[in-house]
Structures are given as structure tokens and as C-alpha cells.
Amino acid sequence: MAPEALEEIRAREGLSEIRAVTEANGQGAAFWLPMTPADLPAVMAVAEEVHPDYPEDAAIFAERLTLHPAGCLCLADSQGVAGYVLSHPWRLYDIPALNALLGAIPAGASAYYVHDLALLPRTRGTGAASEIVDRLADQARASGFAAIALVAVNRSVGFWQRHGFRETHDVALDRKLASYDDAARYMTRTLEGVAADR
Numbered sequence: 607m608a609p610e611a612l613e614e615i616r617a618r619e620g621l622s623e624i625r626a627v628t629e630a631n632g633q634g635a636a637f638w639l640p641m642t643p644a645d646l647p648a649v650m651a652v653a654e655e656v657h658p659d660y661p662e663d664a665a666i667f668a669e670r671l672t673l674h675p676a677g678c679l680c681l682a683d684s685q686g687v688a689g690y691v692l693s694h695p696w697r698l699y700d701i702p703a704l705n706a707l708l709g710a711i712p713a714g715a716s717a718y719y720v721h722d723l724a725l726l727p728r729t730r731g732t733g734a735a736s737e738i739v740d741r742l743a744d745q746a747r748a749s750g751f752a753a754i755a756l757v758a759v760n761r762s763v764g765f766w767q768r769h770g771f772r773e774t775h776d777v778a779l780d781r782k783l784a785s786y787d788d789a790a791r792y793m794t795r796t797l798e799g800v801a802a803d804r
């Protein structure tokens with residue numbers, strides 16, 4: 607992506623709220639931007655590179671973007687899309703199966719679910735991942751969700767622990783984790799200041 611294209615991206619609606627997060631990695635600035643359908647091929651390319659063991663169809667990405675656009679962002683730098691996050695409200699202690707359509711966001715969803723956060727190596731270690739986790743937590747808290755949940759893969763448990771997530775075990779959950787692999791862990795983080803009975 608040429609620098610002019612980055613400027614075009616900057617001009618997208620809502621971008622005024624988004625600040626540069628990575629200046630220190632030799633790639634120049636990077637921005638978390640609202641994802642659009644036009645970004646999906648580039649987002650898929652990142653997914654194929656970062657998650658070769660957890661392939662998901664384009665339809666899965668497209669559906670999440672349609673169902674909850676506010677939870678879908680991509681990290682763009684001068685070379686293009688360098689990362690993404692997909693997230694949406696969901697039932698606490700429930701795991702959407704891998705590579706399966708959701709159908710709809712459940713009514714009365716009690717938790718906020720991070721389906722995937724993936725960065726290409728060139729933007730790792732810059733704080734961009736922590737930046738978006740903090741923003742999603744703030745959004746989820748502001749929307750009244752009492753917890754955030756996710757399935758940690760790729761030895762990312764330590765990263766999530768640093769962000770206040772803890773492993774949560776349950777027989778039914780552990781069975782559903784089988785659609786991932788033996789190392790996958792269901793993790794939750796309570797959002798302070800929100801009534802737990804939501």
C-alpha cells in the first residue's frame with residue numbers, strides 16, 4: 607500500500623478517533639481502522655500466514671463483519687493490512703465452533719468474545735496488540751458486558767494473562783475446544799465496574 611493509500615484510509619469515517627500505535631518498528635505508523643468488506647482479501651491473506659493450522663473460510667470473516675462491524679478492525683501500515691481483530695457479543699462459557707457461521711448474535715449475549723487477533727510479525731512487539739485489547743475492553747465495558755472471553759491458541763496464553771485473562775475449565779467447554787486443538791485454552795476476563803448478573 608502506497609503512503610497515499612494510507613492517507614485515504616485515514617480519511618475513512620471514524621478514523622479521527624484512531625491514533626498511530628506503532629512508530630518504533632521501522633515501518634512507520636500503523637493504525638487500527640474499521641474493517642470494510644474491501645479489506646477482506648487482505649485480512650484473509652494475514653490469516654493464512656498467521657493461522658495455517660486454523661483455516662477459516664472467507665464467509666466466516668464476512669459474516670462476523672456483517673453481524674458486528676464495530677468489533678472488526680484491521681491494522682494498516684504503509685505496506686498494507688498487517689493485522690486484524692474479529693470480535694462480537696456472545697454467550698459466556700460458550701465457544702463458537704471454528705470455521706462455522708454464527709447465524710446471528712444471540713439475544714441477551716452476556717459476554718464479549720474475541721474470535722481472533724492476529725498480527726504479521728512486522729507489527730508484533732510494538733504495543734499494537736495491547737492497544738486494541740484495551741480498546742475492545744473499554745468498548746465492552748461501556749456496552750455493559752461483564753466479561754470478555756476468547757480461545758487462546760498459538761501459545762498466546764501468556765499474552766492474554768498479561769491482559770487480565772484467566773483460563774476457565776468446564777467439561778462441556780473442553781469438549782468444544784476439541785474443534786481447535788489440545789493446546790487451545792478458553793480464557794475469560796471480568797470487566798470491572800459492570801454488574802456480574804448481566
Ligand SMILES: CC(C)(COP(=O)(O)OP(=O)(O)OC[C@H]1O[C@@H](n2cnc3c(N)ncnc32)[C@H](O)[C@@H]1OP(=O)(O)O)[C@@H](O)C(=O)NCCC(=O)NCCS
Pocket residue numbers: 656722723724725726729730731732733734735736737756757758759760761762763764765768
Ligand atoms: C498474540 C499477538 C497478537 C501478541 O502480539 P504482540 O505484538 O506480541 O503484543 P504486544 O507487543 O502488545 O505485547 C504485549 C506484551 O505481551 C507480551 N507477550 C506477547 N506475546 C506473549 C506470549 N505469547 N506469552 C507471554 N507474553 C507475551 C509481550 O512481551 C509484551 O510484554 P511487555 O508489555 O512486558 O513488553 C501476536 O503475537 C500474534 O498475532 N500472534 C499470532 C496470532 C495469535 O496467536 N493470536 C492469538 C489468537 S487467540
